[in-house]
Amino acid sequence: MNNRLRINTLNKYIVSLLAICLFFTELWAQSPTFIPSLLPTPPRITLEVPKLELPKRFLPAIPDVLPPRIPQPVVRPVLTPSPKDKNLVYLENAQTLSFDQTFNPDVQVLRGDVQFRQGNTFMYCDSAYFYQQENSLDAFGNVKMVQGDTLFLYGDMLYYDGNTQMARMKYNVRMVNKKVVLTTDSLLFDRGKNVGYYTTGGKIVDETNTLTSLIGQYYPSQHYAIFQTYVKLVNPNFVLRSDTLRYDTQTGIANIVGPSTMIYKEKTIIHSKSGWYNTHNDQSQLLDRSVVKNEDGKTLTGDTIFYDKRAGIGQAFHHIVMTDTTQNMRLFGNYGYVNDTKKFGYVTDSAKLVQYEPSDTLFLHADTLYTFKDSIYNQAKAYHHVRFFRRDFQGQCDSLFYSARDSVMYLYGNPIVWSDEQQLTGNEMEAHFKNKELNFVKVLKDAFAAQKFDSIRYNQLSGKELFAYFKERKLYKLFVSGNAESIYFPLNKDSTLIGMNTTQSGFVTMFIKNKKIDKILLTPASNGILYPPDKTPADQMTLKNFIWEANLRPRDENDIFTFRTPAKASNTERHKVTMGSSGK
Structure with a gap:
């Protein structure tokens, strides 16, 4: 009797266990196959238009190598209708689509030749999360963004918010705008304002110059960039280092807006805090007590300096100083002109010459003071109303x-x-x-x-x-x-x-x-x-x-x-x- 009872009880347990297994088998068969380990499930972020210093936010890391997929039936994605609203992000293509019913049923998991579109901007990648209700996406692997026919953005990972049109591209980032290429490790791109920001170091290269900095902004449609902190501009003829620099990619003009030093083939050194330098023709306007130093020991300082390096001509205005260290001589005035090629210069408007010697110093004034050099020797001329003093x-x-x-x-x-x-x-x-x-x-x-x-x-x-x-x-x-x-x-x-x-x-x-x-x-x-x-x-x-x-x-x-x-x-x-x- 007891044995019969035990057998009946065991049979009941076995039947119940089989019923449970059948239930889960049916449930599993009704859901799309999804393996959570294949792609990261990133938290959603809201990108904001940054100022010059970008806010730091957590971004999920892309895996170096995606594990091989387990063979499964191909599920073709249902593409969205032909786009009518330019503000919406549309899925244009994908080889497979799946859902995570357990963890996030609103996320579309896309694989293989994935393509999105918003207005005239297309986005391509190997795989992606598509948050259709939030009008945003996260893209992974061979990511490319194409805006119009001139702007291309490449990287390994992209987080894009279609509502704010803010894109964060990560790792091996490259922005190509015709003949201008920006490279960085992380770029925040505001499509609305058409500006890209980087804060971890970046480089912009055009046909003539290479510019690098720790922080930068690039405006592709307006053809200029702003560089901050450890700025370096490398030209075939010179190297410019600055704290802050604005560069026009069309004209090649670098606007100096912070302490800067330019070394021209180790022969000419320019110090300036404000002004501009045209890298295409080597002409410049320097402000705020800028200094131009030549290898022959001559220095030109002034409130405003116009300098043409190719012609070797400089003009200085207001409180100018022309220094010749080889002659222990300085010229002061409110207007100065130098011609490096002809070894000639003059100062006028309150002109004063100061000749420093160990025993005494000569102070000389005239309406106009000239300095020039023949093949070997330096010469000086003073014209009209000359007066001088030495002890x-x-x-x-x-x-x-x-x-x-x-x-x-x-x-x-x-x-x-x-x-x-x-x-x-x-x-x-x-x-x-x-x-x-x-x-x-x-x-x-x-x-x-x-x-x-x-x-x-x-x-x-x-x-x-x-x-x-x-x-x-x-x-x-x-x-x-x-x-x-x-x-x-x-x-x-x-x-x-x-x-x-x-x-x-x-x-x-x-x-x-x-x-x-x-x-x-x-x-x-x-x-x-x-x-x-x-x-x-x-x-x-x-x-x-x-x-x-x-x-x-x-x-x-x-x-x-x-x-x-x-x-x-x-x-x-x-x-x-x-x-x-x-x-x-």
Whole structure:
């Protein structure tokens, strides 16, 4: 009895188990075959139009290799009707379609030659998730997006939201727009605004240039891109590094909007924070105190610079500085022009030249300052209203020329030179330098040297030609030849005045010590008169062409900009009256 009961109970369990198996077998036969491990099931994301810095969102990873499919009956997808709404994403083609009834029944799983369409944009891939109700899709393997007939986007994985028209392409990304190619690891593409964003490094290549940066935006239809952080533009002729750069892919113009440095074949270096550079013709406009440096040691700085590298021509405006490190020289002004090919340049509008030397510094102003170079030597010219200051040497003239060949400064047009208490005048002058120090000054035609003795008396020396010699930056000797005349006031040992001595001679040599006349040498055949202090004739106290222009003398480096016209060299009534009033 007990055995029968046990057998009946066992039979019931077996029947129940068979019934359950039959039920699940029927249920399985009614559902499409789907293996969840074949494709990842990514979470849905809502892509937003980013600003320059893109928001970080979780994106599922695409598997490197999809496992082989288990043989199953082919299920042909039902294609959507002919598209009428340009805002909807339509499935154009797929070899198989399946559903995940258990986990996400709204997702269409597509395989094999998958194609989508939205408006005039087509998307291709090996497999995809299609969220038809959400008007979006996730594509995997050999992904391609084609927009019109000019824009192509390639990658390994795509997440696309048809409502916002935002696409995230991942891995081995390539955007091709005619002859412009953008490559990156991850690209966010806004179809509505037709702009692509990358934040993990990217590169754009066109026919001429290669541009790379950490962050970038590319506008295919507007033909320009914006690069930020570690920007590098490589051209066959130069390399440009910048913090921020805007580049026009049609014109080849790079707009500099951040600190940038351009090195042109290791010969020219440009520093700029603002401006533009045309990579097609090597012309540029640089702003905000930009600097152009050449290999020969010359530098051009200005608020605004127009520079043509091919022609070797640069123009600078406002607060400009032209520097020549080989000559320790700087030119300042408000307009400057340089021609690298001809080794020529000039500065005008408040022009100033500063020559730096270990012992002293020369400051010189003129209406226009020129610098140029022959085959070997540097030269400089100054035109009109020239004034200069150095502690041991000051002067003014109408024009000036300096040549490094012979280290001579030529002064023309009523030149006047001062050193210590001596004033030199004449029709022309030559200032000769040796080892960067003033060696001697040669005065030609109507040469004249004057020194103030007291408030009414002046030591004077004149002739056809005069030489003023310097030692250790001090005037120590004057030599005059050709109709030499002199007036000087000798002193006793107790510094009392002996009188006024006048001489006429073939030449006169006057030695200076402690800024005073120490002794005088004359030719043997000389004439002279010594007048006692109380019998000095007032009309004989000055030589012909005497003029005292102490008020014209530059007092410091800032006093070189105001030019004062000298009076005519003659025995003026001003001197006659002043000197005549002494009479003793």
